[in-house]
Amino acid sequence: MPFPQTEIPGRLQSQLSERGVRMTAQRRAILSVIETAKKHLDASSILRKAQKMDATVDRSTVYRTLELLKRHGAIDELDLMHMEGERHFYERKTGRDHLHMACLRCGKITEFESELFEDLKKQLERDCRFHILVARLEVGGYCAACRK
Amino acid sequence: MPFPQTEIPGRLQSQLSERGVRMTAQRRAILSVIETAKKHLDASSILRKAQKMDATVDRSTVYRTLELLKRHGAIDELDLMHMEGERHFYERKTGRDHLHMACLRCGKITEFESELFEDLKKQLERDCRFHILVARLEVGGYCAACRK
DNA sequence: TTAAGTGCAAATATTTTGCTGTCAC
DNA sequence: GTGACAGCAAAATATTTGCACTTAA
Numbered sequence: 001m002p003f004p005q006t007e008i009p010g011r012l013q014s015q016l017s018e019r020g021v022r023m024t025a026q027r028r029a030i031l032s033v034i035e036t037a038k039k040h041l042d043a044s045s046i047l048r049k050a051q052k053m054d055a056t057v058d059r060s061t062v063y064r065t066l067e068l069l070k071r072h073g074a075i076d077e078l079d080l081m082h083m084e085g086e087r088h089f090y091e092r093k094t095g096r097d098h099l100h101m102a103c104l105r106c107g108k109i110t111e112f113e114s115e116l117f118e119d120l121k122k123q124l125e126r127d128c129r130f131h132i133l134v135a136r137l138e139v140g141g142y143c144a145a146c147r148k
Numbered sequence: 149m150p151f152p153q154t155e156i157p158g159r160l161q162s163q164l165s166e167r168g169v170r171m172t173a174q175r176r177a178i179l180s181v182i183e184t185a186k187k188h189l190d191a192s193s194i195l196r197k198a199q200k201m202d203a204t205v206d207r208s209t210v211y212r213t214l215e216l217l218k219r220h221g222a223i224d225e226l227d228l229m230h231m232e233g234e235r236h237f238y239e240r241k242t243g244r245d246h247l248h249m250a251c252l253r254c255g256k257i258t259e260f261e262s263e264l265f266e267d268l269k270k271q272l273e274r275d276c277r278f279h280i281l282v283a284r285l286e287v288g289g290y291c292a293a294c295r296k
Numbered sequence: 297t298t299a300a301g302t303g304c305a306a307a308t309a310t311t312t313t314g315c316t317g318t319c320a321c
Numbered sequence: 322g323t324g325a326c327a328g329c330a331a332a333a334t335a336t337t338t339g340c341a342c343t344t345a346a
Contacts, residue, residue, distance in 0.1 A: 022345060058303050079227055101278050116271055120264040128260060129292035130249050137285045144277035170320055206328050
């Protein structure tokens with residue numbers, strides 16, 4: 001394994017700086033929140049956490065920064081089956097795509113990497129001649145603990 | 149092949165009636181719009197079309213009916229990669245799941261059925277012991293015509 | 297220096313809800 | 322007859338935008 005699974009702190013920030021993205025105190029706070037997140041966060045949670053590091057961070061800056069990160073392919077946007085409201089959730093894009101399973105009973109989100117998912121994407125690229133930039137697979141149902 | 153691919157008009161309505169769902173003029177209009185849709189429709193489009201059949205249909209009735217249909221597993225809700233705004237799109241649930249490819253350049257939505265997709269779902273049921281109720285795979289990128 | 301980024305406030309978009317009257321069964 | 326459903330209006334939620342001020346490079 002050439003790289004550790006754990007994220008090097010500040011990695012996201014330097015990755016963007018190298019891309020010529022201007023760095024501000026507000027962006028640093030937002031990036032740090034996303035990088036150190038233990039679970040999927042929505043815009044409001046990101047705002048709340050970012051404001052603890054820099055009280056001046058505004059909601060619109062969060063949205064504008066999320067947009068920027070999506071454009072640069074640095075984060076993925078999820079819906080998590082719209083289990084509660086219509087908000088979106090965000091996560092740092094890592095090397096390999098994974099799918100999300102959302103338990104409609106207990107609300108638990110489970111991530112899963114699968115070679116079949118990779119094969120399926122390859123099939124689309126090949127058979128449909130579709131150039132994939134983002135792939136989002138979300139599944140809703142009952143997790144192992146909640147099913148009868 | 150025991151069933152034709154084309155939908156029998158009113159099928160959705162009788163399917164729900166059999167389930168004991170009360171039928172109203174407004175629901176009939178909404179169901180008919182969904183059943184005869186040529187492309188993916190959002191709540192506002194469904195409202196507009198339904199009102200042409202029954203002018204009394206209200207926006208909230210559309211939302212309440214969509215909720216009902218989702219609960220009964222009669223429709224699927226899609227985001228289509230949020231290409232324009234945050235609205236949701238709806239489609240009649242057919243026998244087999246399919247994935248959606250959204251071209252980020254021309255906006256075209258392509259549907260695709262894949263045995264690999266079915267295999268992947270089976271893998272989740274088996275390896276993760278997750279009971280799947282809905283599976284949504286959406287891909288964003290460039291379609292065959294738009295890629296270089 | 298200056299183009300890009302920010303906060304603020306207001307606008308927009310989408311969906312949900314409370315209430316009262318109506319209708320399907 | 323009665324419980325489920327409807328319209329209406331208002332609220333709730335989520336996101337975007339215009340503008341004048343600020344700041345990174």
